[in-house]
Amino acid sequence: MPIRAILTDIEGTTSSISFVKDVLFPYARRALPAFVAARGKELGVRRWLDMVATENGGMCDDRMIVEVLQGWIDEDRKHTALKALQGMVWADGYRGADFTAHIYPDAAPALNAWKEAGLPLYVYSSGSVPAQRLFFGHSDAGDLTPLFSGWFDTEVGGKREAASYRHIAESIGVPSTDILFLSDVVEELDAAREAGFATVLIDRRQDYPQPRTGDAAHGHARVESFADVALSP
Numbered sequence: 001m002p003i004r005a006i007l008t009d010i011e012g013t014t015s016s017i018s019f020v021k022d023v024l025f026p027y028a029r030r031a032l033p034a035f036v037a038a039r040g041k042e043l044g045v046r047r048w049l050d051m052v053a054t055e056n057g058g059m060c061d062d063r064m065i066v067e068v069l070q071g072w073i074d075e076d077r078k079h080t081a082l083k084a085l086q087g088m089v090w091a092d093g094y095r096g097a098d099f100t101a102h103i104y105p106d107a108a109p110a111l112n113a114w115k116e117a118g119l120p121l122y123v124y125s126s127g128s129v130p131a132q133r134l135f136f137g138h139s140d141a142g143d144l145t146p147l148f149s150g151w152f153d154t155e156v157g158g159k160r161e162a163a164s165y166r167h168i169a170e171s172i173g174v175p176s177t178d179i180l181f182l183s184d185v186v187e188e189l190d191a192a193r194e195a196g197f198a199t200v201l202i203d204r205r206q207d208y209p210q211p212r213t214g215d216a217a218h219g220h221a222r223v224e225s226f227a228d229v230a231l232s233p
């Protein structure tokens with residue numbers, strides 16, 4: 001079957017893990033207390049803070065909620081509430097030009113070429129959809145948002161669950177067998193393959209110094225650059 005759509009992960013795939021861990025996460029950690037103090041009463045913010053409080057027994061004040069969130073950042077928890085709040089906090093950083101989002105040099109040219117060839121491109125990341133739009137809207141390669149036809153985050157389900165990929169295929173309106181999923185995480189690729197997707201492991205040397213060849217690739221096609229992604233067998 002020819003590939004008719006491409007779904008890509010962000011961290012470790014289009015972009016370096018170190019940018020997320022060393023720039024975005026510390027920025028969110030620092031900015032969260034002032035953000036919650038200033039905007040904690042807005043409905044769109046309160047919704048997520050209350051979700052965190054409920055999961056921690058329901059008796060948390062905002063200072064405790066911030067501490068829980070900062071702990072989750074340190075653990076790299078992919079919790080939907082944390083990701084939604086991080087996206088709002090990062091908006092100030094992007095707008096203030098405190099940073100631009102890292103994109104591997106091979107990623108933007110390949111995405112452009114696939115789009116030019118008529119393949120619709122989609123994003124599936126643990127980062128919230130607003131955070132994804134900010135990320136690609138303020139990337140080292142400029143505003144890449146026009147390249148993408150749709151965005152998915154963990155509101156569709158976890159990235160290691162096959163049901164999430166089935167849901168995405170239905171939303172896109174393309175059979176799962178005709179969609180190629182690109183990710184740096186083999187467990188995500190396993191779930192996508194279980195749902196019928198074609199898969200490629202993006203194995204970036206900068207992020208994964210130990211190559212994941214042989215059994216470590218779980219049978220997924222493996223490349224070190226978007227330039228080497230093959231769209232037909």
Ligand SMILES: CSCCC(=O)C(=O)COP(=O)(O)O
Nearest residue numbers: 010011125126127131132135
């Ligand atoms: C696009 S938001 C920044 C990345 C982020 O918070 C994250 O958790 C990325 O995880 P991914 O699913 O893209 O590996």
Ligand SMILES: [Mg+2]
Nearest residue numbers: 009011012184
């Ligand atoms: Mg990733």
